[in-house]
Amino acid sequence: MPEVSIITPSYNTEKYIQETINSVLSQTLTDWEWIITDDKSSDKTTEIIEQHKDPRIILIKAEKNGGAGHARNLSLEKASGRFITFLDADDFWEPNFLEEMINFMKKEKAEIAYSNYARCNEDLIPQIEDFKADKVVTFNNLLKTCRLSLLSSMYDSARVGKEYFPEGSKREDHVMWLNLLKKIPEGKPLPKTMAKYRMHQSSVSRNKKNIIKDQYLVYKDHMNYSTIKSLYYTANWALNGFMKYSKLFN
Template identity: 45%
Template sequence: MKNNLISIITPCYNSENYIAETILSVLNQTYAHWEWWIIDDCSHDNSVQKIKEFNDPRIHLIVSEENVGAAEARNIGIRNAKGRFITFIDSDDVWLPQFLEKAVNYLVDNKEELVYGSYKRHDENLEPYLEDFIAEDHITYDRILYNCPIPMLTSMYDTQRIGKVEIPEVDMREDYAMWIEILRKIPEARAIKESLAIYRIRKNSFSRNKFLILQKQFNVYSKYLGLSLFRSTYYTLHWAFNGMRKYEKLKFRGNR
């Protein structure tokens, strides 16, 4: 695995309350051959100071001089990345210890281009909140048009097989557009059913406000992909329905 360097990409904006837990989860990975590009996007809290407290030569902090948004911040990391494999973690989420090892081994052993895992869904205090999100396997381009079952938190792709793929400029749906671009290149993306991370659900998260991004999702179909009004509406309705199902509050049945 000597040449299998993993590049981790993290945009950071005002995450002083969470970034230390994120960093510790990366430092505790069983796979140690990684570099980490953290791009602070003009935070006005103590995020930068918190990051600098961790003295690890694998961590590279870039402090942006202007607010560029999460997509461009990730692209800055991608452009600097030297690893064969690229993966992402946001500045308030947590990986379980074997995420990197299991993801990279899956890609190498199975000669796949893109893999992603299931994840746990906890509240802001990392207490269980929803049932685990179980990753759906064999995602194709045609399948992803209905909704986005690929979580950025537990995804990893192989640049040796597909090259570097930057995040398109699609307002609030950038990660979805990136998976679309990757699935235009490959037959399918593969899933690891085991939960390998913890997604922190924050009360005021944009991703939880489906009505706010309903128009943005429609624009992906109509403007970015150039689909007809009928097809754009059809896929948007499917996306909305699947989104409600994904975040429906369920009774938690205990730790898994």
């Protein structure tokens, strides 16, 4: 059983996947398994992955294109590590990410932890101030803004179990973290920058106007809140999302 399972969905990421692979192979902690589920890519993504013969890299090819949540769930089904963490196929970890996060979680007896991450353009050049891991995360404050980014967070599956993603939602990561935090009191921050997030111009997560409805459904459908309560949390999320990416507030 490896110490940590890394979960990655891939879809047409031939432009970036090699950098992501390099960042995992460079980790100072080597006791990991990396389960990549390719979501029916039509480019050379899988060919690039298959060039690496490292037995710790496990490639699953989805039978159909089911979206990132579906791909992550297929990887999670195979995961056997105590710690679970996520890395999209176009993002990047600093070499000490896994080691620092696991040592921190063991020292602090944390069930969930998250770190700072750099917010970069497509060439991994920082564009605005790093996103800061500066608050203890609870279910209640996560309702208003999703501070837990997949690429800089980790949870202890031995203590909280595996948590799968709701398929079909564009906000599946937020729902997953909320469901985890229903089980435990808090997630703890590690205020070190150990990851780089590519902010694509066309990124769904940056296009707030297009996903207001999806965010509303996080509360209405997945949390089973009333319409008024769902609108209240959606408004809070939208305001916090603006502050998260506005240079004026960072």
